[in-house]
Amino acid sequence: MRLKDQVAVITGAAQGIGRATAELFLSEGARVALVDVDAALVQKTAEEAAKQTPGNAVGISADVTKYDTCEAAVKSVIEKFSKIDILVNNAGITKDNLLLRMSEAEWDAVLDVNLKGAFHFTKAAARPMMRAHRGRVINIASVVGQEGNVGQANYSASKGGLIAFTKSCAKELASRNILVNAIAPGFVRTRLTDILSDEAKRLLVGRILLGRMGEPVDIARAALFLASEDSSYITGQVIGVNGGMYL
Template structure:
C-alpha cells in the first residue's frame, strides 16, 4: 500500500472529484479527513469510506474562505491523528459569466473559494508540516488557469493564481521536505457536466484530442502519484490531465 497509515486532508471531499481522491487514498491505506461546507454529506462520505476500506476517517465542517475554519480543521485533525502527511486543496466553485456581465460578487466569490481558500488551507497546515519536516500539498488547478476560457474570467484567474501559488510554496517549503504540486484537470465528468445536454458534451469532446471527457478517477490517480513516494523528486510542477486539450 502506497499510503499506509498516512493522514490525508482533502477539502471539498464530500462528493465529486474530492470524494474519488479520498477513496483512492483510502484504498492505499491512508486515514482520511473529509472536510466540506456540507457536514451531513461529509459525514456520510466519511462513514462510507471507513466501512468500505477499513481505514480511520473523520468528517469536519469547514469553509475554506475563513482562515479560522482552516485552522480549526487542522487542529481537529491533529487531535484525532497527531499528524498530517497530505493536504489536497480541492474545494472550488464556478460562477461563469462574460466579463462584460460579471458582477463584483461573482468575481469575489470565486476568487475567495478557489484562490484564497487554497492559501488559507496551506497557511493553516504549514507549521505542522514544517515541524514534521515532511509533507505533500496537492492543489487542484484547471486547464483554463493555463489557457483561459471565455465566460470564466474569475475561474481562470483563480486557477492561474493557484498555479503561481503552488510554484512559490514549492520554493519556500522545499528545505523542509514538503513537496507542493498542482493538477490541472481538463473537462472531467462530474455532477456539473452530467447536467449538460449530450450535444454540449459532444462539443466539448470535439476540442479534446482524445475525443472524450475525463473521469474523476483520472484526477485521483494523478493525486495518488503526487502523494506517494513515487514523486519524491517532483515539486513545483503542474500535471496536466486533459486528454491533450492543452499541450
Template sequence: MSYKGDVVLVTGASKGIGAAIAIELAEKGLNVIINYNTSQEQADALNETIRKNQGKCEIKKFDVSNYEEVENAFAQIIEKYKTIDYLVNNAGIVSDNLIIKMKADEFDKVLKTNLYGTFNCSKIAAKYMIKQKFGVIINISSIIGLFGNAGQANYAASKAGIIGFTKSLAKELGSRNIRINAIAPGFIETDMTEDLNIIQKKFLTDKIALKRLGKSSDIAHLVSFLLSEEASYITGEVISINGGLSI
C-alpha cells in the first residue's frame, strides 16, 4: 500500500488495539506518534519495540478529553514535523453499569473520553489538514454503537455518537481532500475481553460466524488500508469487523 503522508497520531495507543495499530503503521514506514494518558510503562515498552524493529515513533502524553492538552500536543507535533497527515481516534474507556445504578459521572467520563476526545482531536487536526489540503481521520467506534448492549448505555451512546460525527465530518471536509471513516470492531481479544470467563466467551463465539474473537491486528490491517491511497475514494463509511457477529 502507498501513503501520501508520513505523520500519524494514534490516540490511546499504549496497549490493545491502539498498540497494534501503532505497530502496523510503523511497519508501513509511517512516523507514528503514540498517545497515552495513564499507561506510561506500556507506552515506553511499545516505543522500544517499534524502534528495535527500525520503526519511527515517539510517545506523547495527553488526555484526549482535555481540549487544552490536545491543543498543546498538536502544536508540538506541528512544530516538530510541520504536518499532521493522519489521525486515528482510538482512545476509549468503559464504565459499565445498569442505567438505574449508573451515576452521572460514570456516564459523563465515558462520553468525555470516547466522544469528546474524538471531537477534540478531530477539530484541531482538521485545522491543520485544511491548510495542507490533505488528511485522513479514522475513528474507532464499536459494534456496541450499532446494536447497543445492556449495562453499557454510556459506552453505546459514545460509540454511536462517533458514527454520526464521522458521517457529518466526512461531508464537511470532503471538498478539502480530507477523508473520515469509522471502524466498528466486534469482540476483540484485548484487556476488555480478558475478564470474560470460559462460559461467557463460548456464549459469544457461538454467535460469531467465524467462531472466534477477533485480534487487534485485524483492526490494525483495516486501519492501514483506510489510511492508504488505495482507499482514496472511501469516506464517510462505517466498516464493521466482527467475524460475522452482525449477520
C-alpha cells in the first residue's frame, strides 16, 4: 500500500474529485479526514468511504473561507490521528459571468473559496508538518488557470493564483521537507460540468485530444502519485491532467 499509515486531509471532499481522492487514498492504506462545508453530506460520504476500512475516515465540517474553522479542523485531525502527512486543497466553486456583468460578490466568492481557502488550510496544516519535518501539499488548480476562459475571469484568476501560491510555498517549505505541487485538471465530469448543456459539452470534448472528459478518479490518481514516495524529488510543479486539451 502506497500510503500505509499516512494521514491525509482533503477539502471539498463530499463529492467529485475530493471524494474520489479520499476513496483512493483509503484503499492505499491512508487515514483520511474528509472536509467540506456541507456537514451532513461530508459525514455521509466519510461513512460510505470507510466501509472497507472502518475507523480510517472522519468527516469534518469547515468553511475554508474562515481561518478559525480551518485551524479547528486541523486540530481535530491531530487529536484523532496524531499527525497530518498530506493536505489536498480541493475545495472550489464557480460563479461564471462575463467580465462586464460579473459582480464584485461573484468575484470575491470564488477567490475566497478557491484561493484564500487553500491559503488558510496550508497555513494551518504547515505547522504540524514543519514540526514533523515532512509533508505533502497538493493543490487542485485548473487548466483555465493556465490559459484562461471566457466567462470565468474570477475562476481563472483564482486557479492561476493557486499555481503561483504553489510555487511560492514550495520555495518556503522545502527546507522542512514539505513538498508542494499542483494538479491542473482539464474538464472533469463533476457537478460543476454536469450543469453544462449537451452542446457545450460537445464543444469542450472537441478540444480534448483523447476525445472524452476526465473522470474524478483520473485526478485522484495524480494526487496519489504526488502524495506517495514515487514523487519524493518533485516540488513546485504543475501536473496537467487534461487529456491533451492544453499542451
